[in-house]
Amino acid sequence: MNVSVVLFTADLRLHDHPPLRAALDGSRQVVPLFVRDRAVDAAGFAVPNRLAFLADSLRDLDAGLRERGGRLVLRSGDLVDEVCRAAGEADADEVHLAADVSAHARRREERLRAALEAQGVRLHVHDAVTTAVGPGAVVPSSSDHFAVFTPYFRHWSQQRLRTPLRAPGPVRVPDGVGSQELPSRGDLSGLSPALAEGGETRGRRQFASWLRSGIAAYEDRHDDLAGDATSRLSPHLHFGTLSPVELVHRARRAGGPGAEAFVRQLAWRDFHRQVLAARPRAAHADYRTKHDRWRSERTAREDVEAWRAGRTGYPIVDAAMRQLRHEGWMHNRGRLLTASFLAKTLYVDWRIGARHFLDLLVDGDVADNQLNWQWMAGTGTDSRPNRVLNPVTQAKRYDPDGAYVRRWLPELRGVAAPAIHEPWKLPGPDRASLDYPDPIVELSAGLDRFRRAREAR
Template sequence: MNVSVVLFTADLRLHDHPPLRAASEADEVVPLFVRDRGVTDAGFAAPNRLAFLADCLHDLDAGLRDRGGRLIMRSGDVVDEVCKVAAETDAGEVHMAGDVSAYAHLREQRLRRALESQGRRLHVHDTVTTAVTPGEVTPASTDHFAVFTPYLRQWSRVPLRDAFAAPRTVRVPDGVGSEKLLSRSGLTGLSEGLASGGETEGRRRMSAWLRSGIAAYEDRHDDLAGDATSRLSPHLHFGTLSPVELVHRARRAGGPGAEAFVRQIAWRDFHRQVLAARPAASTSDYRTKHDRWRSGREAREDTEAWKEGRTGYPVVDAAMRQLRHEGWMHNRGRLLTASFLTKTLYVDWREGARHFLEFLVDGDIANNQMNWQWMAGTGTDSRPNRVLNPVTQGKRYDPDGAYVRRWVPELAEIEGPLVHEPWKLQGLDRAAVGDYPDPIIELPDGLARFKQARGLD
């Protein structure tokens, strides 16, 4: 019997899965997921993502069993485990999705060499975790786009491949050993409001979003209280949804909301092509401003207040508390909190990026690090010194304060926009907010310090 292995990584689905489609041309297929020791050792196995991953693996296994197959689970060094499974089943080929991080590139190189030494072949498939392959569109002068708008123009002209249906049957060789699938039970430190994972849930959310949410997206995506974004980012991160399929279906829906949503998928691809070309940007400034970020006790105290949602700026604190509770944060909240940490408090963007990765279920190196750099002014932003005022932003994107009152219960009794400036309350009204803190810094002071540090004063 002709056997192929499909190695699932950040593509935990059956629909529109090019590696699985190619592997299924063999007589039998080994659907394999390796709980990679390298990911755990690097500190990326955060509890929220492990729980979501467990949901995804169980759902993937159920889908495979419905088709006559099952998921094979192994743990350890990914190269060693793939080679063991290939040897056990005498598989001639291994299929997997391409990825952009430095770790993913190294994993691919090691796996290719190891398999070739056994007389086997590795096939790496593009457009599994992106809509357009990183590096497919480039400017004339360099290997990647550093500005989004010209990237978007070329990205939008690329003809996308068709989305594939899920396979009807998956025949797995008899006798292939598998570990017990990862489970949520026993995991600690989970966010109380963490969403459920898995392709079934992802497709349910996608259908609901396309049916009743996408039309208003252009007008409402910054509405903090309205919560009118798709919330599909965790499913894109774990690959339970295909970005190719999402773009096709959004374009079929049509209209300004769909166009705005497709732009967000293009942003995701944009960050991946940046990181693919400049892998050091995951930890180093893409465009350095030679910042001498604050350090020491005072900076640590400010950073802890930011992490705990006790800065005294309600919209910042609301967003940080949403992060802890849900393992997710509204996109406008991400911009506000990142601007506040890096520019108002002048704390290193890497501090914020690490904290986000501790909680975000959609914690993704390309999106997380490059968005943090964008807000810190060390990334691809063409206005690197812009500073978002949390009071102004709060009044604009949470005008009646509903988002703040939802996440900062100390301020629940304050009506209207004054909830964004509780330090202006007097007498009994001020006493009613309890131990909610005064601002840890005056905004003009933070702005002046930032301008001085960047040589803008």
């Protein structure tokens, strides 16, 4: 036997793909396989925005393989059953895939290994494919993971990353391995109107442009809401159409404070993955509980609905929430502000906000999303759990001219800064002319409720 299966998961690319290169070693034939895992669908993670980006990425991956003489094999169902079936059809003796950190992925890997061994097939799992540094590569002497980012980053920065791999040459796929038709975003409904395009080709073009004209200013401008000066590469990292290892290498070659700040964000991504790998329950339970008695969706129904709709009466919060619905993406500063507002100003369970984000974010990722929400709710790795972001102060600092608010709140486009961030203070006739709600809560009242709740614990 001289056939391998490479199972693509969150690594939908040809450049810097260790499992694919290993599967092709020795001029082997290979089955490039992607399985639409029904367990992921059942868990509610197969939402329209991510399915559209996935469809783009699968089609781009298939096109790249066909340029090399191969093709992508698509199956749907139980992942373990489908991989074993494909290996049997191809008479393969080994399967290669990238390591993952979620509890579901790790259980799935154990099941897959046992099932493949039963039919005489070896499973090879590759680290540092979906991360720059694998979760187990950096650990403190006294624990199985770092709970604080700063010491983690210090050790992470000292790691020697592997050299990125070139895209492969010819890919030969054995005959007799059937495939389903590839999906298309045109078959989907309920998409955000301005959803980004997926695929490795688009991702590499976007990253090259970012290196030329964006990364140098990143340190100074990454919090500028109106300037939109972030890389917007998070969807490509989530689906693995770009390699984090390659991104770190190329950013370091570019050099400068902007590149260093960008690499630090990639390290945060790895940090969250090593936390989740060590504490899988953090995907749905407090990492460091404060024994909060959060308001539930039932008890805070009107507040939650206003937050989701971008009608809280706080323009910067509402602008960010409307960006999320329109683009399936939100500026990072907006994510912090909206999360702080829901969890601390409204004192609503962070899981309600995290679920809404996962329903819409094209980069919706269990590790980053859940742990960032906990960081803002004060139940995660944050060393200052009672920190509250004031939306008015933040708006005046990060959107001083009100350009971001005007972009997403057309009903406020005629209001000048700084009044645009506090429209409830406008003179009576001016205020009455706006189709915009009053604040659903006074900031002082929300802060007092949060502090009393934490102190009572």
